Amino acid sequence: MTESWATFGADLHLDLSAGRGLRAGLAEALREAARSGRLAAGTRLPSSRSLAADLGIARNTVAEAYAELVAEGWLTARQGSGTRVAERARPRRAAAAVRVSGGPRPPRRGPAYSLLPGSPDLSGFPRAAWLSAARRALTDAPNEAFGYGPDGRGRPELREALTGYLARARGVYADPERIVLCAGFAHGLTLLARVLRARRVREMAVEGYGLDIHRNLLTGAGLRTRPLGVDGDGARTGELTGGVGAVLLTPAHQFPTGAALTPARRAAAVDWARTTGGLILEDDYDGEFRYDRQPVGALQGLDPDRVVYLGTASKSLAPGLRMGWMVVPPGLLDGVLAAKGVSDRTSSALDQLTLAEFITSGAYDRHVRGMRLRYRRRRDELVAAVGDRVGISGIAAGLHAVLDLPGGTERSVLQSAAWQDLAVQGLAWFRHPEAALPPRDALVVGYGTPSDSAWTPTLAALAAALP
Amino acid sequence: MTESWATFGADLHLDLSAGRGLRAGLAEALREAARSGRLAAGTRLPSSRSLAADLGIARNTVAEAYAELVAEGWLTARQGSGTRVAERARPRRAAAAVRVSGGPRPPRRGPAYSLLPGSPDLSGFPRAAWLSAARRALTDAPNEAFGYGPDGRGRPELREALTGYLARARGVYADPERIVLCAGFAHGLTLLARVLRARRVREMAVEGYGLDIHRNLLTGAGLRTRPLGVDGDGARTGELTGGVGAVLLTPAHQFPTGAALTPARRAAAVDWARTTGGLILEDDYDGEFRYDRQPVGALQGLDPDRVVYLGTASKSLAPGLRMGWMVVPPGLLDGVLAAKGVSDRTSSALDQLTLAEFITSGAYDRHVRGMRLRYRRRRDELVAAVGDRVGISGIAAGLHAVLDLPGGTERSVLQSAAWQDLAVQGLAWFRHPEAALPPRDALVVGYGTPSDSAWTPTLAALAAALP
Secondary structure (H helix, E strand, C coil), X not given: CHHHHHHHHHHHHHHHCCCCCHHHHHHHHHHHHHHHCCCCCCCECCCHHHHHHHHCCCHHHHHHHHHHHHHHCCEEEECCCEEEECHHHCCCCCCCCCCCCXXXXXXXXXXXXXXXXXXXXXXXXXXXXXXXXXXXXXXXXXXXXXXXXXXXXXXXXXXXHHHHHHHHHHCCCCCHHHEEEECCHHHHHXXXXXXXXXXXXXXXXXXXXXXXXXXXXXXXXXXXXXXXXXXXXXXXXXXXXXXXXXXXXCCXXXXXXXXXXXXXXHHHHHHHHHHHCCEEEEECCCCCCECCCCCCCCHHHHCCCCEEEEEECCCCCCHHHCCEEEECCHHHHHHHHHHHCHHHCCCCHHHHHHHHHHHHCCHHHHHHHHHHHHHHHHHHHHHHXXXXXXXXXXXCECCCEEEECCCCCHHHHHHHHHHCCEECEEHHHHECCCCCCCCCCEEEECCCCCCHHHHHHHHHHHHHHCC | CHHHHHHHXXXXXXXXXXXXXXXXXXXXXXXXXXXXXXXXCCCEXXXXXXXXXXXXXXXXXXXXXXXXXXXXXXEEEECCCEEXXXXXXXXXXXXXXXXXXXXXXXXXXXXXXXXXXXXXXXXXXXXXXXXHHHHHHHHHCCHHHHCCCCCCCCCXXXXXXXXXXXXXXXXXXXXXXXXXXXXXXXXXXXHHHHHHHHXXXXXXXXXXXXXXXXXXXXXXXXXXEEEECEECCEECHHHCCCCCCEEEECCCCCCCCCCCCCHHHHHHHHHHHHHHCCEEEEECCCCCCECCCCCCCCHHHHCCCCEEEEEECCCCCCHHHCCEEEECCHHHHHHHHHHHCHHHCCCXXXXXXXXXXXXXXXXXXXXXXXXXXXXXXXXXHHHHHHCCCCEEECCXXXXXXXXXXXXXXXXXXXXXXXXXXXXXXXXHHHECCCCCCCCCCEEEECCCCCCHHHHHHHHHHHHHHCC
């Protein structure tokens, strides 16, 4: 067995020269040898004296490494039988080479161009301004800001900043005490779904066109979703009945058709909520980006007792921040905080402080203004490029538009987009499976998604794909 | 009604002078007036021409503000009946003055001194080093890092950095593909509890002494918890049976008694897991902080197929980061990612990138080394201050120690600590309600919690409270 020790020693020596401490390096090498099976279970190790001599290191170093591995269970040391590799050190891992489904995947090249909706232009993230807000925020933060925090609602600095911003920019009737920070819209919706279920709500209305991930999230929480009709005035809130306990709406800019919910439809929603005790969840995902018409304020202001306002930094700044906020009616606050619970304090206090500073310093407004110009210019270029070939709607606001296609051509246009190496979604994708909507062939074009440098070729790919 | 318009106009004028745009300011003032009831529902507004003259602004500005509020549902405009405050604008909020339980609370001064365990010294957060890592990370980040991210596991940069760090510092057998980032230990435990329930596990073993929030979290997920005995060798893993599907352990430093799980107990746990197909959840909450003895590596290395390793930045850096990580056995990865789902991508990509840079640049090691010295000094001072009066254990590692008290005195010592304005917890607090543990009166002293400047008076308060 001496030769194997020699090899072993050489291996160890290689490891030991890698700059770690001697003992730590030796211990790791021994651990790896036992783990990999190179040192079989039951194998007796050389005495610390002889291994130390082999390796030219102090005997004590070897003895300490052995003791460490005995403490960890890799080795056993028994009087009279020396130090051996423990039985349970035998490798039992499902070999690392086995491909785990859902696990490591071979790198896949995505399409060259993307107009998938739902993302802002990530190249527009204001890195320098964000860092300088972070510097100011971290420098000023009290020590307790780095702790667990006493409050499931999140940092008071950000709740305070949002209260002012939301009142000013979105007409939201907020109050720092009723703002609950969350990790984006989907997280907020998950919490609200739990609250609704706890209140024995079983059915909830959603817009006939919307995101399947939101519907699935509600279904997963045990809520059946009932689709409302959607037309040029937004969701048909007059269809709301006492049979549903809540409704999810996108009043400022229906997703994805792009309509603003009309005053009459807003009134109908609030009347329904007051009459039935139902709750309105207002998804104000891109309310900041309105171009032509006057700003459309949030529905929430009409009845802050019946409307939960949900906002997010995912469109205005970046989804990677995982930062959203809810303005919660007083009667719902306890339930939301209970649903949030101890395990769910989610977003980083550092980012919360940074965003608070970003808003109060005016950097948020500046950023939104700059991005609004960028998106508006793209929207105008989109209209100029394809507006004479297809009808374009939903363009008064937001980061996407709907391009109406001749009846029955949606699939073939999607196919021809794929040939152009362009990722884009058809309107059918957003349809609730039970929705009684008139047939409509259209593309949902997320013109906010490309980076500035990719925009022109992406637009050209779209133009080439259209009939 | 003219006089009320005059007043109204004056109010508006005050608002208009506050530096906002004229139209926005006017719209907000009108909105607020309707919301507060100052403008009653049904009230007819002056014509845009006459209000414009009153306010000395352009008529068009007034008309636009009116149109905005009509679009939002605050006002109604009907041919021949003019512009009126809408019926549903009537304030229906449960007045803001009503105190919401769980909502706004009067500020309460906490105790002057705290030795509650579970928090690092927040004054030690390395603000400057963190900011400079953030600057490097954000400058280098690819644009896609600001997006939703393709992967529920989290940013690859951090998973890569952790793989190296955990192998080196904790003897964890990791692989970036099997690391799942989460928002701290409790979040990881919540995800794992869901996976266990989905696998029809109903009962799970926990240590007889531990955190009730973890037990409650498991119970809340539908898992019944069964306590193991705990003694000077750590949890009595020999008590594990086939009746439980998983066990939650703190092998490096039992929480809160402070024992390191012995090799025999580690072996017993792994043998149990292999024999029964059970899963070990290893909570390595403060493994970085070991003082006297040789480092005790993670149990996970003994069988990466049967052990989920959970680590966190909450003790080594700050709980406010909400940053934790799991090293997940291959067979469990799909389940964990499914439990994480779309709504649960939690922690900020920016913080993930920053932590990755913080680790790879060596700043993390430097910080941990510095804090280790700080905590070790405190531990020594604690022993020097009270070691002759009470037995102290669990001090080889971590941020807390256990001070044994004469039988039957725990409550009275807690009371006398309260008189010293000192927050501290008794060992009884950590006891599983069903645990068959011998009686033990003790304090759990979180000496990591105070800031450096508070440490000396806090220690004095403790000394004064002891019998």
